[in-house]
Amino acid sequence: MGMIKCKKCNQIEFIQKSGIMRGKQRYYCKSCDFHFTINETTVPQENRRPHEVTIMDIAHQLGISKSTVSRALRGHADIHEGTRKMILDLAQELDYQPNPLANALLKRQTNIVGILVPEFRHYFFPTFIMGAQEVLSKAGYNVMICQSDESYETEVANVKALLRSRVDGLLVSITAKTDNFDHFRAVMQKEIPLVFFNRVCPELDTPQVIIDDYSGAFQAVEHLIEQGYRRIAHLAGPVTLQVSRLRLQGYIDALQKHQLPLDQDLIVYHDLTEEHARICTRQLLDLPQPPDAIFAVNDPCAIEIMLIAKERGINIPQDLGIVGFSNDPISAIIEPSLTTVEQPVWKIGEESARLLLEQMEHPTVEKRMLATRLIVRKSSQRSLPI
Amino acid sequence: MGMIKCKKCNQIEFIQKSGIMRGKQRYYCKSCDFHFTINETTVPQENRRPHEVTIMDIAHQLGISKSTVSRALRGHADIHEGTRKMILDLAQELDYQPNPLANALLKRQTNIVGILVPEFRHYFFPTFIMGAQEVLSKAGYNVMICQSDESYETEVANVKALLRSRVDGLLVSITAKTDNFDHFRAVMQKEIPLVFFNRVCPELDTPQVIIDDYSGAFQAVEHLIEQGYRRIAHLAGPVTLQVSRLRLQGYIDALQKHQLPLDQDLIVYHDLTEEHARICTRQLLDLPQPPDAIFAVNDPCAIEIMLIAKERGINIPQDLGIVGFSNDPISAIIEPSLTTVEQPVWKIGEESARLLLEQMEHPTVEKRMLATRLIVRKSSQRSLPI
DNA sequence: AAAACTATCGGGAAGCTTCTCGAAACGGGT
DNA sequence: ACCCGTTTCGAGAAGCTTCCCGATAGTTTT
Structure with missing residues (x-):
């Protein structure tokens, strides 16, 4: 087997091959019953990210244990004032930052x-x-x-x-x-x-x-009624959402309280996208008997309504009253400014x-x-x- | 010393007290030189968050080692097809989710x-x-x-x-x-x-x-000049920001290219807050020779300018041209709609x-x-x- | 001076994963 | 039977911290 020495007994007589592992030849010494490979010293390649300062670094530098360092840093008792100061000072100097990963792992x-x-x-x-x-x-x-x-x-x-x-x-x-x-x-x-x-x-x-979506909607619609609007539509949100349902209910109950008829044509549901809001708005305005006011489920879609109304030359608020919901900052800026329900976001x-x-x-x-x-x-x- | 038995030699004759640690009595056996405390079995209190499924759970259940499980999950080689399938199936069943914390700790x-x-x-x-x-x-x-x-x-x-x-x-x-x-x-x-x-x-x-802040600003101001505005102000951002400086330079160079005078009174710097924008706008409009156009460093403050102009009954764009920067969606909605520089956010x-x-x-x-x-x-x- | 304490510190496990290296078992030539 | 190879799996360390428990030295009490 040539010049291969056993790593254990240093003998060369009893060596024989014993398979290949991950490309490297493996040897077996019959004398001492020992398997081994010859690991050529690979380059230590120190191109990794520089090591962050750990609690162990501090412990080593001060010649104490990591437990003590941890205790000092955590502000525990059972530690000498002098030692604590020493540790705190060095931690400061090295800009030690506790590793939250280790902590998270431990504490779950x-x-x-x-x-x-x-x-x-x-x-x-x-x-x-x-x-x-x-x-x-x-x-x-x-x-x-x-x-x-x-x-x-x-x-x-x-x-x-x-x-x-x-x-x-x-x-x-x-x-x-x-x-x-x-x-x-x-x-x-x-x-x-x-x-x-x-x-x-x-x-x-x-x-x-x-x-309080219900009350907000109720108030909004009641306000429209008080302003003299009689054919009030609701651009509602998806029925899947409780918010939409509550606002819808507020709308319905406000109409009922003031003995206004509930016309299903005046309730359209949209999926909260701008595009769909526009489609629904056109649908409402194209009705044989179009609404004279629209209560929108939120401000972004109220804005869309306003834009379409303006496009068509409909006068707001004379011919069409609009109320939104959420008090988006834009609602104060747009013209005419948008009546809306404020929520404390x-x-x-x-x-x-x-x-x-x-x-x-x-x-x-x-x-x-x-x-x-x-x-x-x-x-x-x-x-x-x- | 009564009935205290040494934990090591089980004798009771040589026991004596040896201090108190954390409230509990500590004992010392002279015979075998051994310190100990009597730990009353504390309630195991299982009120912690239920244990997440780990790689070890899978390994235990299958009677194999965690290394093998890890290898199977990572899709490594060196693993039997049957074993891999077994592991993958169980992992699926238990809804195993690898813990990224452990991984992060290891891989830094x-x-x-x-x-x-x-x-x-x-x-x-x-x-x-x-x-x-x-x-x-x-x-x-x-x-x-x-x-x-x-x-x-x-x-x-x-x-x-x-x-x-x-x-x-x-x-x-x-x-x-x-x-x-x-x-x-x-x-x-x-x-x-x-x-x-x-x-x-x-x-x-x-x-x-x-x-390209410079070009954007340059184009914006040049556009104002082409529209016939001659006394163009700039509501600039903080000089600390490179963005502000570049937009300012675009403004200056556009004026220069068209041989318009550079009036320092027409350049005001603000800190990007709405309040300060309003203050600066009033300062500009109150000038003995007020500007006939304003180039604003961004849309939010251009909006503020518009609001104040409207408040004062100044006609936009006839008496005052306004250009913003950033194409905030609001700039298309406000009236009159705001000319602005679009950036691909x-x-x-x-x-x-x-x-x-x-x-x-x-x-x-x-x-x-x-x-x-x-x-x-x-x-x-x-x-x-x- | 022995007995009983107090104050201060260290060892080691747990938390979960990946990866390296080596072990074990088996297969096919000679 | 032996040699050499392949396939498949396991042990253990590293990564960093906190915490439990025990150790040690010095101090007070009897």
Whole structure:
């Protein structure tokens, strides 16, 4: 077998080949019953990212154990004042940053909260996120934001991804198309705190933060009636959403209270896209008996209504009164300015975050409802002097 | 010493007390030189979050080692087809989800990218984020979003927090107040990929994605000149930002090209807040020789200008031409519609993300510039029939 | 001075995965 | 039977932290 020496007994007589492993020849020493390969010293290739400062580095430099360092950094008792100062000083000097990954692995807690929204192009969700983030980051939580883009499949995939990321809690506003809630049941089964907001899901018994959609809608429509409108249409949202249903109910009840007939032709449902809003608006305006006012389920689609009305030369508010919902900043700027129902978006974010934090402490299914307020602007004030 | 038995030699004669540790009595056996405490079996309290399925669970259930399971799941070679199928089936059944924390700890890679923006109330940053997120999530990265709220201190804190979270890369648009860049130098020193976009920082030699602010501004102002405006003001952004400076330079050069005088009174700098925009606008309009057109550094402040002009009964575009920058959706809706410079926001997001991914592969300092396009609407078209 | 404490620190496991290296078993030539 | 090769699997370390428990030295009490 030539010049191969046994790694153990240093003999060369009893060596024989014993197969090939991963390309390298393997040898066997019959004398000492030992298998081995000859590992040519590979280049140590030190091109990896530079090592971050760890607790062990500090321990080594000070000649103490990592336990002691950890205790000093965590502010535990059972440690000498001098030692603590020494450790704290060195940590400062080396700019030591605790590795949250190791911590998360150990504690099974990432300090990350997932926020899942259908979109964040418009005013509502970004503002919500800001409100929630403020509360959460004060409590030491980071935030991971996903948008489902109004797609059920994306929503399911996002929930899965957030669970995989081991988020500690979830803030969710569902898609308009979501009619199966198994992915959220899975979350609940894993006992991961979950709070719905705005677009909640009534089938599931979870904490949630909503606004008083019913009253808001009721007030809005009553206001239109008081302004003298008699044929009031409703550009509704998808029936799948509780928000839409509540606003619709507010619309219906306001008409009923004032003994106005309920004409099914005057209720059209749209899927919250701008395109569909335009289609539905044209449908309403092309009616043999077109409405003299429209209550829209939210501001973005109220805006679309206004644009089409302007296009057709319809006078707002004389020939057509319009009321929106949500008080998007744009509604104050557009002309005529849009009457709308204000909802405390920032506060919804804060409350949702707070409710989530509470749920992390102890299980709860508390549901909170925040008040709305009608903001009367020009688009609905027929009584104004022209 | 009564009935205390030594845990080692089971004798009771040589036991004596030896101090108290954490409330519990400690004993010492003189015979076998052994210290011990009596730990009353504490309640096992199983109120912790239920254990997630791990690779070890699968291994145990199948009576094989975790290495084999890992290999099967990772799709490695060196594994029996039957074994692999068995493992894959069980993993499916148990809904096993690999723990990214353990992986991140091992690989020193979290697959998380941090995005740091000054705000996301308006159109630009949310849209940017959506574009970036699309590219990043396709590449297997999650996104962590922070907003500095135009505060330098918050920006620094956010960068620190993102570094602590061990993000694999950073997409940043700086604050208007940021004039010290040490926190970004720290990022570069740690060799963490970093891409600036929009509000970049020229001092640092990093990859960046910007748009052609200079040309956009130049075109916008030239358009105003062509429309017959002669006393064109500029509501500029903070000089600290390169974007502002480039747009200002475009403004200056356009005036110069057409031999118009450069009046310093007509250039006012504002801090990008709505309030300050209003103050600056009034300052311009109150000039002894007020401007007949204003080029605004972005659309939100162009909107403010329009609102004040309307308030004062100034006719747009006859008495005052206005051009904005960024093509916020609101600019098409407001009346009169706002002439503005379109920037491909979504694409900026995509490109920034792509550049970051490239930089993760190999170091680069590539800078990309995307084209702008002037969108002429009513607010600047004096030549239109009234 | 022995007995009983107190103050301070270290060892090692757990948390979950991937990867390297070696072991074991089996197959096919001679 | 022996030699050499292949296939398939397992042990164990690394990555970083926290926490439990025990060790050690010095201090007070009897």
